[in-house]
Amino acid sequence: MERASEKSAGTKLSRRRFLSWSAAAAAGFILTSCGPKRLREYPRNRLRRNLRELERKYSSECGTEVTLSDSPAVPGVLFGYALDLSRCIGCRRCVYACVEENNLSREPQVQWIRVLAMEKEKGIDFAHNDHYYNPESVPEQGKFYVPVSCQQCRNAPCTKVCPTGATWTEPDGIVVIDYEWCIGCRYCMAACPYGARHFNWTKPRVSTSEVNPRMHVLGNRPRPSGVVEKCTFCIQRTREGRYPACVEVCPAGARKFGNLLDPESEVRYIIERKRVLVLKEDLNTVPKFFYFYGT
Amino acid sequence: MRPFRVFYRFLTGSLRLVLMGNAGYWAWVVLLLALIASGLLAFRMQMERGLVVTAMRDQVSWGFYIGNFTFLVGVAAAAVVLVIPAYIYNWKPIRQIVVYGELLAVSAIVMCLLFVVVDIGRPDRFWHLIPPWGRLNFPDSILAWDVLVLNLYFVLNFGIVTHILYRAFSGRPYARRVVEPLILLSIPMAVGIHTVTAFLYNGLAARPYWNASILAPQFLASAFCSGPAILLVVLQLLRRFTRFEIKDEAIWKIAELMSYAMFLNLFLHGAEAFKEYYSNTEHLLYARYWYSGLGEHRTLVPYAWSAVGLNILGFVLFAIPTARRNPILLNLGALATYAGVYIEKGMGLIIPGLTPDALGEIYEYAPTLTELRIAAGVFAVGFLIFTLMLKVAVPIALGEFRLDRDARGRVLEGLESAGGSGDPSLSLPSSAVRSNR
Amino acid sequence: MRFLTMLLILALLYVAIPRASDDPHRQTPSSPEEQPEVPSPPFSEGVFPCSDCHADMEVNRTRRELTDFHDDIVLEHDEQQRWCLDCHDATERDSLHLASGERISFDQSYRLCGQCHGEKLRDWRAGIHGRRTGEWNGRKQYLLCAHCHNPHQPRFAPLVPMPPPTAPRRPGQ
Numbered sequence: 001m002e003r004a005s006e007k008s009a010g011t012k013l014s015r016r017r018f019l020s021w022s023a024a025a026a027a028g029f030i031l032t033s034c035g036p037k038r039l040r041e042y043p044r045n046r047l048r049r050n051l052r053e054l055e056r057k058y059s060s061e062c063g064t065e066v067t068l069s070d071s072p073a074v075p076g077v078l079f080g081y082a083l084d085l086s087r088c089i090g091c092r093r094c095v096y097a098c099v100e101e102n103n104l105s106r107e108p109q110v111q112w113i114r115v116l117a118m119e120k121e122k123g124i125d126f127a128h129n130d131h132y133y134n135p136e137s138v139p140e141q142g143k144f145y146v147p148v149s150c151q152q153c154r155n156a157p158c159t160k161v162c163p164t165g166a167t168w169t170e171p172d173g174i175v176v177i178d179y180e181w182c183i184g185c186r187y188c189m190a191a192c193p194y195g196a197r198h199f200n201w202t203k204p205r206v207s208t209s210e211v212n213p214r215m216h217v218l219g220n221r222p223r224p225s226g227v228v229e230k231c232t233f234c235i236q237r238t239r240e241g242r243y244p245a246c247v248e249v250c251p252a253g254a255r256k257f258g259n260l261l262d263p264e265s266e267v268r269y270i271i272e273r274k275r276v277l278v279l280k281e282d283l284n285t286v287p288k289f290f291y292f293y294g295t
Numbered sequence: 296m297r298p299f300r301v302f303y304r305f306l307t308g309s310l311r312l313v314l315m316g317n318a319g320y321w322a323w324v325v326l327l328l329a330l331i332a333s334g335l336l337a338f339r340m341q342m343e344r345g346l347v348v349t350a351m352r353d354q355v356s357w358g359f360y361i362g363n364f365t366f367l368v369g370v371a372a373a374a375v376v377l378v379i380p381a382y383i384y385n386w387k388p389i390r391q392i393v394v395y396g397e398l399l400a401v402s403a404i405v406m407c408l409l410f411v412v413v414d415i416g417r418p419d420r421f422w423h424l425i426p427p428w429g430r431l432n433f434p435d436s437i438l439a440w441d442v443l444v445l446n447l448y449f450v451l452n453f454g455i456v457t458h459i460l461y462r463a464f465s466g467r468p469y470a471r472r473v474v475e476p477l478i479l480l481s482i483p484m485a486v487g488i489h490t491v492t493a494f495l496y497n498g499l500a501a502r503p504y505w506n507a508s509i510l511a512p513q514f515l516a517s518a519f520c521s522g523p524a525i526l527l528v529v530l531q532l533l534r535r536f537t538r539f540e541i542k543d544e545a546i547w548k549i550a551e552l553m554s555y556a557m558f559l560n561l562f563l564h565g566a567e568a569f570k571e572y573y574s575n576t577e578h579l580l581y582a583r584y585w586y587s588g589l590g591e592h593r594t595l596v597p598y599a600w601s602a603v604g605l606n607i608l609g610f611v612l613f614a615i616p617t618a619r620r621n622p623i624l625l626n627l628g629a630l631a632t633y634a635g636v637y638i639e640k641g642m643g644l645i646i647p648g649l650t651p652d653a654l655g656e657i658y659e660y661a662p663t664l665t666e667l668r669i670a671a672g673v674f675a676v677g678f679l680i681f682t683l684m685l686k687v688a689v690p691i692a693l694g695e696f697r698l699d700r701d702a703r704g705r706v707l708e709g710l711e712s713a714g715g716s717g718d719p720s721l722s723l724p725s726s727a728v729r730s731n732r
Numbered sequence: 733m734r735f736l737t738m739l740l741i742l743a744l745l746y747v748a749i750p751r752a753s754d755d756p757h758r759q760t761p762s763s764p765e766e767q768p769e770v771p772s773p774p775f776s777e778g779v780f781p782c783s784d785c786h787a788d789m790e791v792n793r794t795r796r797e798l799t800d801f802h803d804d805i806v807l808e809h810d811e812q813q814r815w816c817l818d819c820h821d822a823t824e825r826d827s828l829h830l831a832s833g834e835r836i837s838f839d840q841s842y843r844l845c846g847q848c849h850g851e852k853l854r855d856w857r858a859g860i861h862g863r864r865t866g867e868w869n870g871r872k873q874y875l876l877c878a879h880c881h882n883p884h885q886p887r888f889a890p891l892v893p894m895p896p897p898t899a900p901r902r903p904g905q
Binding site: 037038108114116125126127128129131148157160161162163164165166181182183184185186187189190191192193194195197198199200201202203224225226227228283284 | 415420498655
């Protein structure tokens with residue numbers, strides 16, 4: 001006891017005072033640190049209450065009745081996607097269907113799908129391709145088209161690097177972002193090899209007449225400024241059993257979607273009978289988005 | 296004397312010290328405050344409108360702020376360049392300036408943290424990174440590691456330096472058995488912070504320009520030649536404007552060490568360039584964009600070759616003993632080294648790594664005025680902190696600012712102090728230094 | 733008593749073991765004989781039923797270029813080898829016919845296309861050829877070949893692409 005008081009040059013720090021301060025600190029620690037931080041840690045009834053509040057907020061902001069779903073992953077489902085490169089003609093209807101379905105900002109423009117025009121002679125070449133092709137009609141002679149969006153990697157580099165854990169892979173394989181937890185550091189964007197992640201450099205703007213009111217909390221609800229967003233396989237549709245918007249709109253029938261765990265699904269059929277490839281395979285991201293040549 | 300009274304005297308004395316200065320000092324402080332004010336206004340605009348006021352876009356999602364952050368982590372790590380000869384080789388002339396290296400490290404870390412705050416999209420959510428209120432994705436995310444080690448390094452250096460100075464102020468010996476192991480610990484920590492920062496980039500397979508094993512050693516080499524450049528200049532200023540004495544040998548030794556580090560830096564860059572140009576894969580595109588441009592996209596080429604030229608100049612000036620002993624050439628070399636590494640490690644690392652982007656698109660990034668204003672503001676904060684800390688630290692080191700003396704260094708009668716004062720081996724050993732004038 | 737127990741066990745097994753036809757999601761026609769549900773064929777206006785005109789007309793099986801009617805149809809589908817009556821049935825104009833002579837309705841025109849385009853027919857049945865709408869785990873919604881491909885000129889006409897993305901710009905540009 002005396003040594004302690006000597007070292008502190010005069011203040012009499014009793015054991016009791018030290019213990020009471022430590023207890024107060026520990027209590028403060030526990031009170032402030034316990035409790036859910038990210039959406040995935042919220043207990044369901046509390047999440048529901050938050051969702052009802054958010055729904056009311058979005059309904060008044062968007063001027064229409066919004067439904068905000070929090071439907072969980074269906075067990076036994078792992079989503080997969082297959083895109084037929086021999087059929088894509090580069091018409092970009094998928095891009096705009098996605099914009100409408102997912103309430104993407106019109107101004108500034110945010111698009112989750114980017115269609116790359118590549119030359120048939122060079123094959124798939126990420127160093128030389130055209131994002132801004134605008135001919136009178138597509139397909140153009142000598143070109144083929146590779147639409148790229150989030151590949152929903154099984155070994156996702158983006159979820160690995162997020163410092164706050166604001167992005168993770170759901171049990172049904174969709175890589176999602178908690179828009180309330182993301183701090184906007186953009187490390188995930190640097191880590192993504194497919195340029196699939198997009199940042200809200202300012203407040204996103206969607207006109208009220210174009211809002212899609214059927215929303216999912218991890219998907220197409222309005223995002224704030226300063227957070228990252230990306231394709232969620234239309235989580236608001238696919239968890240209700242429907243196809244993503246891009247699959248349904250493609251006029252050439254180039255896009256296929258289904259449950260990789262279902263041996264009778266279309267994607268499994270394609271993987272087993274067609275020759276599929278993935279983009280940037282050497283990076284070992286193991287995407288669930290496959291490309292194939294149907295003819 | 297009760298500790299709160301000691302602290303109160305320390306505070307009031309420090310305040311008096313920072314408010315006492317000649318015209319040059321005040322011009323410098325006013326300039327820094329003006330830059331800070333400008334930076335704050337620009338930052339407010341950035342908070343209102345979002346990061347769209349910068350030139351960063353999806354294609355180049357990191358830019359000037361992160362470039363400066365990376366460079367300043369190197370500066371912070373460079374304090375250790377002084378610690379190694381001081382304590383490992385027990386080279387006494389440098390021991391006195393270890394404290395200034397640590398003050399520089401503290402200021403640099405503050406700037407690093409500020410650059411991160413201004414860069415993230417939601418600075419209001421910064422607390423998400425701080426457990427227990429937030430959640431750190433440790434150990435998967437290297438950024439989480441960086442948060443930890445940078446803050447630990449800050450606490451370490453801040454603790455050491457304030458302890459030494461405060462104890463010297465109150466005329467008591469610092470706790471050698473605790474402090475000296477911590478100082479030695481700062482060596483691996485300095486290597487650690489810059490290695491972790493290098494790993495931030497190194498670990499991204501999506502960016503071939505960064506995904507090179509050479510990055511961590513190259514970061515360390517460039518850090519150890521750039522950080523001490525500031526100290527070189529500052530020490531000469533201190534020698535000029537205060538009663539602070541430092542042997543020329545100490546300064547020349549720092550310059551010599553910097554030349555070795557610069558040689559390593561140049562060698563590693565050469566090795567990188569060889570690998571890119573000789574293997575001639577499509578990954579060469581990034582280095583080509585930096586050194587010779589791609590098509591009509593040539594924004595960075597002048598910077599690339601300026602950096603190379605400045606680095607070589609700095610190396611030559613410091614490697615030749617007669618050159619580094621010449622005060623003009625010494626300062627030219629320091630400036631050249633600092634500028635060269637600033638360019639090469641700031642913009643020369645971030646932008647070529649992201650151009651062309653993951654899908655082959657080229658967006659030419661160059662910082663906007665808003666970014667420059669905010670960055671200047673952050674630098675001004677760091678320089679101001681460093682200046683103010685020096686304004687207090689140097690008089691303590693010289694024995695002028697003491698508990699038992701007033702602001703002008705005259706001994707005050709009748710004041711008690713716990714422990715002895717004036718013991719040269721226990722306080723900052725400025726009195727052990729022989730004047731070189 | 734033992735017989736009843738056996739009966740009970742068998743009944744339980746029958747109920748418990750899932751079978752393909754029970755699964756509400758298992759509605760893909762897996763055998764070639766099953767007929768997927770398709771919307772009605774995309775006839776041009778007023779042209780069906782063909783028998784409205786052809787019931788009273790003579791059958792002329794000579795290969796020729798039509799001049800009186802249907803002259804707006806330009807055949808660009810293996811036109812060197814085939815002409816109208818190789819697919820359309822000469823005597824029952826409201827039907828098509830297969831190579832074997834079997835008459836099929838327009839609702840099953842995929843069987844006709846599938847004679848030459850077998851792998852497309854196989855892929856179409858599996859759901860991977862052609863546009864997909866509906867539910868990924870539910871009933872597939874099929875379209876006829878003719879809904880996307882004009883049987884007389886099956887080649888897709890080029891489309892006008894939708895606008896390219898706006899290129900990233902510095903603020904103020």
